[in-house]
Amino acid sequence: MSKGILYDATLCIGCKMCEKACAEHHGLPYDDNIAAEQKQSDHKYTVVLSHEDKFMRRLCMNCQDPTCASVCPVGAFRKSTLGPVVYEASRCIGCRYCMMACPFSVPKYEWSKALPLVRKCDMCADRLANGLPTACAEACPTGATKFGDRDDLVAEAKDRIAKGQGQYVNRVYGLEEVGATSVLLLSSIPFETFGYKTDISTEALPLLTYRVLSHIPDVVTIGAVALGGIWWLCNRKEEVAAAEGRPAPSKA
Amino acid sequence: MLKVKITFWRVVLAILLITGAYVTLIRFFRGLGASTHLTDAFPWGLWIGFDVMCGVMLAAGGFTLTSAVYLFNLKKFKPIVRPTVLTAFLGYLLVVVALFFDLGRGYRIWHPLVMWNPRSVMFEVAWCVMLYSIVLSLEFAGVIFERFQLHKLLRLQKILLIPLVIAGVMLSTLHQSSLGSLYLIVPNKLHPFWYTPLLPVLFFLSALCVGLAMTIFESSMSAKHFGKQLELPLIQSLGRTLLVMIGIYTVVRFQDLLHRGALSLLSKGSWETGLFEVEVLLTSALPIGLLLVPRVRQSPKGLYLASVLCLLGFVSNRMNVAITGMEAASGQHYFPKWTEIIVTLAIIGVGFFVFAVAVKYLPIFSHEVSFQSAAETEVASAEVPELSHAQP
Numbered sequence: 001m002s003k004g005i006l007y008d009a010t011l012c013i014g015c016k017m018c019e020k021a022c023a024e025h026h027g028l029p030y031d032d033n034i035a036a037e038q039k040q041s042d043h044k045y046t047v048v049l050s051h052e053d054k055f056m057r058r059l060c061m062n063c064q065d066p067t068c069a070s071v072c073p074v075g076a077f078r079k080s081t082l083g084p085v086v087y088e089a090s091r092c093i094g095c096r097y098c099m100m101a102c103p104f105s106v107p108k109y110e111w112s113k114a115l116p117l118v119r120k121c122d123m124c125a126d127r128l129a130n131g132l133p134t135a136c137a138e139a140c141p142t143g144a145t146k147f148g149d150r151d152d153l154v155a156e157a158k159d160r161i162a163k164g165q166g167q168y169v170n171r172v173y174g175l176e177e178v179g180a181t182s183v184l185l186l187s188s189i190p191f192e193t194f195g196y197k198t199d200i201s202t203e204a205l206p207l208l209t210y211r212v213l214s215h216i217p218d219v220v221t222i223g224a225v226a227l228g229g230i231w232w233l234c235n236r237k238e239e240v241a242a243a244e245g246r247p248a249p250s251k252a
Numbered sequence: 253m254l255k256v257k258i259t260f261w262r263v264v265l266a267i268l269l270i271t272g273a274y275v276t277l278i279r280f281f282r283g284l285g286a287s288t289h290l291t292d293a294f295p296w297g298l299w300i301g302f303d304v305m306c307g308v309m310l311a312a313g314g315f316t317l318t319s320a321v322y323l324f325n326l327k328k329f330k331p332i333v334r335p336t337v338l339t340a341f342l343g344y345l346l347v348v349v350a351l352f353f354d355l356g357r358g359y360r361i362w363h364p365l366v367m368w369n370p371r372s373v374m375f376e377v378a379w380c381v382m383l384y385s386i387v388l389s390l391e392f393a394g395v396i397f398e399r400f401q402l403h404k405l406l407r408l409q410k411i412l413l414i415p416l417v418i419a420g421v422m423l424s425t426l427h428q429s430s431l432g433s434l435y436l437i438v439p440n441k442l443h444p445f446w447y448t449p450l451l452p453v454l455f456f457l458s459a460l461c462v463g464l465a466m467t468i469f470e471s472s473m474s475a476k477h478f479g480k481q482l483e484l485p486l487i488q489s490l491g492r493t494l495l496v497m498i499g500i501y502t503v504v505r506f507q508d509l510l511h512r513g514a515l516s517l518l519s520k521g522s523w524e525t526g527l528f529e530v531e532v533l534l535t536s537a538l539p540i541g542l543l544l545v546p547r548v549r550q551s552p553k554g555l556y557l558a559s560v561l562c563l564l565g566f567v568s569n570r571m572n573v574a575i576t577g578m579e580a581a582s583g584q585h586y587f588p589k590w591t592e593i594i595v596t597l598a599i600i601g602v603g604f605f606v607f608a609v610a611v612k613y614l615p616i617f618s619h620e621v622s623f624q625s626a627a628e629t630e631v632a633s634a635e636v637p638e639l640s641h642a643q644p
Contacts, residue, residue, distance in 0.1 A: 039292075040292075041292065042292075067437060070369075070371045070372060070437075071372050071373065071374060071437055072369055072372055072374070073363075073364045073369060073372045073374035073375040073377075073378050074360075074363040074364055074367040074369060074375075075367055075368065075369035075372075076367075091360075091363060091367050092356070092357065092360070093355055093356070093357055093358075093360040093361060093363050093364070094355045094356020094357040094358070094360075095354075095355055095356075095374060096295040096296065096356065097372075097374050097434070099292065099295040100295055100296055100437075100438065100441075101437040101438060103440060105292070105293065105582075108292045109284075109292060109295060109356070110283075111283060111284055111285030111290065111291070111292075112282075112283055112285045112286070113283050113285075114280065114281055114282065114283045115356070115357055116283060116284065116356045116357070117356070197440055199440070200440055201439060201440070205437055205439070206371060206437075208436045208437055208439065208449075209371075209372075209373050209433055209436050209437050210371055212373075212433050212436060212452055213370070213371065213373060213376060213433070216376065216426060219422075219425070219426070220422055220426070223421070223422050223425060224418055224422055227319070227323055227418045227421055227422070228418060230323050230324060231322070231323040231325075231414055231418070234323065234324050234325035235325050237325075238325065
């Protein structure tokens, strides 16, 4: 069963316990200064953004058909069956195409290191493998971040919107975005406020490149025959001329 | 002991190499953060936008000319095959050098060979660039074999030449277009002037244009600086082909803009509109306008000017796709750090230097002429780096 995270911004009190738990679980430093940073980075995989009295989390959406996994030339990213999109650091060559391609701009880089790696939320894949919820969901005191089976969470999110009497924006963010994501978001104010794009494709992005790549074998075989044919035809004229003892036809 | 004459461009090259060495230390000891203006929001900059994207494009003369001479049997172009293949070969080597600067862990550059992901455009580009570099080195090997009179190897190379050329053309077709396909994955990030499903087609067509323009440019430069006779009828013929190719490119480009409704954005007068207009002026309007005039496309100066404009135009196109067209969505302005610029300039400088050395010691321009007489063009060495002022 594929797992998911449902974050309901209307329940969030901005305590940032999720940030702290995430840092602790991933062995990252965390103090007041880092807590005040309002963006994801190589040392902050999740961030609670605030806008007036509203909050919104940012974390890796853990897409169902992840763009990062499709673009990585060495296959360093993989969608695991439980849901997390995991990164195998020992493969990474540092081309940063994942950062370029990610529709949510999630992967971050260790710019200050001589031998850097990509860093991002991995939905606590190691905890999930042991049957535990993500660190952020476990730490959340209000239930704003909820862990569970994705299908159940989708049903619950729809239910909350239906019963919310207009409290919510009528959209479960992550239900259809770039195909679908393991992380689902609910908000009472427009998602754009926090930098979430809402004009995003509902089709998984990897299709965009795969459609082109899938033509390669055809292009190569047709091209090789065509080029070989051109060579044969263009050179034959001369060979024929030579055999007949005529001067070679002049070339354009 | 060699006597080295001090000339302006040699001093420039020396300065570039010394600062380049210093920057290299910063890059490899202190990382990308210290040596570039790249950020999480803007992870690809000058080294990808210019050194890789434009570097590969500017080396497109190799496959264009080898297919004309060996496959289409247009023998008259034979005298300029070697300098063009040399340029392409050097171009690809320098792209790989640039990649070592840009990759976070360059020592793992071989990983795509054993860790496959056939769904990735980058994986395909990596394989094509590697295989094509091998093809180019084998195509170029004939020059080395001839220079050192390795007749057996030379004969073997001649037998393999046609399959090599065909492989080279196929590999180039794939990765030239795939550099455009890399950006198919960012529909929400690249400005609509440049984001189109036709990116691979446009990149391939522009590579053909640049291959022709680069050959004209290079022949003109060689004539000027290596005391070599300009093959005017040849570059006139290339000029006519260039006119047709730019024509095709321009039609495809504008059909696409029209079908996607992107032309209506022109009235917005944004920063991108200006960039787009300059690009169209340089890639299409000016070269086509110039080359349509018979007097211009028959004169060496006119052809030179048209080819330089075209090169600048397509360089601006690649930069718009890779850098400026991505800025708005990233919410950040990117301008390369001085260290990035130095590395790029130093790599270009090395390219010109190696080309000049190769021309001096290898039978590049003179197929039939022996090595000794090729070396007699002593003028060449003194004037060598003067080429670099025209590099975009």
